[in-house]
Amino acid sequence: MNADPRSEHPFGGYGEARAFRTKDAWRDTLSAARRAVPAATRAAEAEALTLILRELAGELAGATVCAYLPVRTEPGSIACLESLREAGVRVLLPVVVSVGPLDWAEFTGPQGLRRGPFGLREPASPRLGVEAIGRASLLLVPALAVDRAGVRLGRGGGYYDRSLPGAHRAATVAAVVRDEEHVDVPLPAEPHDMLMTSVLTPHGGLRRLPQAGDSASTFA
Numbered sequence: 001m002n003a004d005p006r007s008e009h010p011f012g013g014y015g016e017a018r019a020f021r022t023k024d025a026w027r028d029t030l031s032a033a034r035r036a037v038p039a040a041t042r043a044a045e046a047e048a049l050t051l052i053l054r055e056l057a058g059e060l061a062g063a064t065v066c067a068y069l070p071v072r073t074e075p076g077s078i079a080c081l082e083s084l085r086e087a088g089v090r091v092l093l094p095v096v097v098s099v100g101p102l103d104w105a106e107f108t109g110p111q112g113l114r115r116g117p118f119g120l121r122e123p124a125s126p127r128l129g130v131e132a133i134g135r136a137s138l139l140l141v142p143a144l145a146v147d148r149a150g151v152r153l154g155r156g157g158g159y160y161d162r163s164l165p166g167a168h169r170a171a172t173v174a175a176v177v178r179d180e181e182h183v184d185v186p187l188p189a190e191p192h193d194m195l196m197t198s199v200l201t202p203h204g205g206l207r208r209l210p211q212a213g214d215s216a217s218t219f220a
């Protein structure tokens with residue numbers, strides 16, 4: 001019997017060759033692994049994230065957080081967003097506008113959402129402009145995986161790479177992934193990839209990535 005849980009994970013063997021996978025190959029593997037996670041596990045992970053965010057919200061009251069509304073198998077839930085909002089955090093959600101940087105609008109509760117592109121939902125509240133990202137002290141960024149150096153793999157639209165240059169330089173920029181998706185092997189990095197300062201996982205909480213540079217960060 002092999003006691004190492006990573007050996008059972010499709011990208012947890014950490015073989016050398018895996019470092020040379022393309023972004024698309026990683027996306028396929030990671031998406032398939034996400035689809036194989038039982039709904040009950042996903043729900044428990046979302047609940048764990050809600051508890052983490054509820055605790056963090058104490059330090060964040062009055063602050064702005066850029067978050068996302070999970071779709072399909074993405075980590076998180078509306079309850080995660082509500083736990084921030086109910087604690088007095090201003091929660092902004094992305095609004096996809098063409099290929100440009102993301103626009104942002106305030107999350108005012110589940111009733112204030114409408115359908116957006118890619119099967120997403122977005123706030124129906126007024127758009128705040130692409131520069132609203134600069135007011136956030138914490139950014140919760142959807143990702144398929146993030147490596148130890150903060151290289152993030154997203155859906156492949158490049159939206160966050162085009163938007164994150166507008167973030168405050170002291171902001172905490174956290175990829176939100178399942179614990180196994182915080183990977184040891186280096187993910188393929190391109191010059192346009194914006195590095196994450198931190199990672200948020202259901203069982204590991206919010207952690208600063210040691211290799212993520214020394215710019216002062218508010219939370220992790």
Ligand SMILES: Nc1nc2c(c(=O)[nH]1)N(C=O)[C@@H](CNc1ccc(C(=O)N[C@@H](CCC(=O)O)C(=O)O)cc1)CN2
Nearest residue numbers: 068069070071094096118119120142154155157159160
């Ligand atoms: N929840 C969430 N919101 C987000 C992102 C995200 O990754 N997740 N984005 C991150 O940039 C931006 C929007 N870009 C997105 C691009 C593709 C897909 C997506 O799920 N694509 C499907 C393909 C099916 C389809 O085209 O409808 C997929 O990858 O399975 C989601 C968001 C802003 N908002």
Ligand SMILES: Nc1ncnc2c1ncn2[C@@H]1O[C@H](COP(=O)(O)OP(=O)(O)OP(=O)(O)O)[C@@H](O)[C@H]1O
Nearest residue numbers: 023152153154155156157158159160161162192193
């Ligand atoms: N700053 C940028 N300026 C112009 N094009 C960009 C920029 N960043 C990314 N792109 C384009 O977007 C494409 C997708 O990039 P990438 O595969 O890194 O997306 P991603 O980070 O996984 O996606 P997302 O942020 O939407 O989840 C790239 O091929 C690149 O052409």
